[in-house]
Amino acid sequence: MILVASLAKTMLGRFRKTRERIVARVRQINQTTESDVLAAGRHVQRVVEIAGRHIARLRDILAGPVGDEDSDLARAIRSQADHVRQHTQTVAKAVAEHATQVSAVSEQVRSITAAAREIERLNAAARVLSINARIEASRSSGSAVFSTIANEMQQLSKAIASANKTVYDLANTMEKAVPQLVRQNHHLAHVVESFALEARERIEAVDRRVAELRTAVGTTLAESDNALAEVVSESHAALSKLQFQDVCAQSLLQIDGWLADLSRQLAGDFGVEPGHGDIPPEVHPTVTNDDVEVNRTEAGEVMLF
Numbered sequence: 412m413i414l415v416a417s418l419a420k421t422m423l424g425r426f427r428k429t430r431e432r433i434v435a436r437v438r439q440i441n442q443t444t445e446s447d448v449l450a451a452g453r454h455v456q457r458v459v460e461i462a463g464r465h466i467a468r469l470r471d472i473l474a475g476p477v478g479d480e481d482s483d484l485a486r487a488i489r490s491q492a493d494h495v496r497q498h499t500q501t502v503a504k505a506v507a508e509h510a511t512q513v514s515a516v517s518e519q520v521r522s523i524t525a526a527a528r529e530i531e532r533l534n535a536a537a538r539v540l541s542i543n544a545r546i547e548a549s550r551s552s553g554s555a556v557f558s559t560i561a562n563e564m565q566q567l568s569k570a571i572a573s574a575n576k577t578v579y580d581l582a583n584t585m586e587k588a589v590p591q592l593v594r595q596n597h598h599l600a601h602v603v604e605s606f607a608l609e610a611r612e613r614i615e616a617v618d619r620r621v622a623e624l625r626t627a628v629g630t631t632l633a634e635s636d637n638a639l640a641e642v643v644s645e646s647h648a649a650l651s652k653l654q655f656q657d658v659c660a661q662s663l664l665q666i667d668g669w670l671a672d673l674s675r676q677l678a679g680d681f682g683v684e685p686g687h688g689d690i691p692p693e694v695h696p697t698v699t700n701d702d703v704e705v706n707r708t709e710a711g712e713v714m715l716f
Contacts, residue, residue, distance in 0.1 A: 419681035423674060427691060430670045434694060437667070441660035448656040455646045462642045466635040473628045488621060492614045499607040506603050510596045517593065520585045527579040534575060537568045668693040 541564040671693035678685045 416683050419678065419683040423678060423685060423690065426674050430667060430691065433670065434667050437663045441663065444656050445660065448653045452650050452653055455649050459643055459646050462639055466639050469635055470632055473632065488617060492617070495610050495614060499610055503603050503607060506596065506600045510600060513589065513592050513596050517589045520582055520589050523578065524582040524586060527575055527582055530571065530575045534568055534571045537564055541565045541568060664694045
């Protein structure tokens with residue numbers, strides 16, 4: 412009987428040491444997993460923060476210059492478009508006014524040419540009168556008077572002929588130059604009209620591209636917000652899953668209770684009353700069910716965001 416009691420004491424002592432080693436190893440593993448789980452949680456939180464800052468920065472970069480109709484870029488585009496429209500209208504108006512003036516000059520040139528022909532006709536009549544005056548001077552007793560008048564008329568006729576020739580030459584020159592001005596004016600009007608049409612098309616194209624870009628930016632930002640929401644949601648889910656570390660840790664510590672019960676049962680089987688320290692009190696984990704089943708759907712949600 413003494414031998415059995417001694418053997419029982421020896422077995423209980425070895426069992427106690429084994430329990431101590433098991434509990435120490437479980438605590439070590441639990442500490443390691445807890446540290447790693449917390450580190451994983453911090454990394455997940457870091458991912459969410461980086462994604463949030465990136466999307467916020469993307470919104471500042473895109474939404475301001477492009478997405479906002481009152482942004483500097485939008486105002487610059489509108490200002491440039493308005494400037495081109497106003498300048499085109501001003502040039503077109505100036506060309507139209509110039510065309511009107513050229514047409515008026517053309518009419519005046521024709522009038523000058525007609526006046527020069529009329530002056531030439533009158534000058535021819537004046538020469539006839541001068542010849543008649545000379546004839547009358549030869550017949551009349553006042554030949555000196557008629558002769559003087561005839562000479563003056565002849566001199567006047569020459570002066571008129573000279574001036575008329577200058578006017579006529581100038582009229583001819585202008586008559587040749589004005590049609591060229593008219594053709595150039597028509598060409599300039601066509602160029603201005605083509606430029607105005609092309610500028611209007613380009614401005615409309617820019618407006619369409621800006622609208623498309625604004626839509627694309629809005630879509631991108633909406634997708635970014637959705638992506639961030641999904642990242643946050645998945646991070647919640649990941650962190651919630653990590654909460655099972657504590658459940659697992661408590662479940663592992665429950666093994667020590669089983670071993671303590673086994674030690675008491677062995678002592679009872681051998682009929683030995685355990686002494687003080689032979690069966691240390693078991694660790695009391697939060698989870699006390701003998702059959703622990705980890706239910707992942709009831710782990711709760713982590714409030715880190």
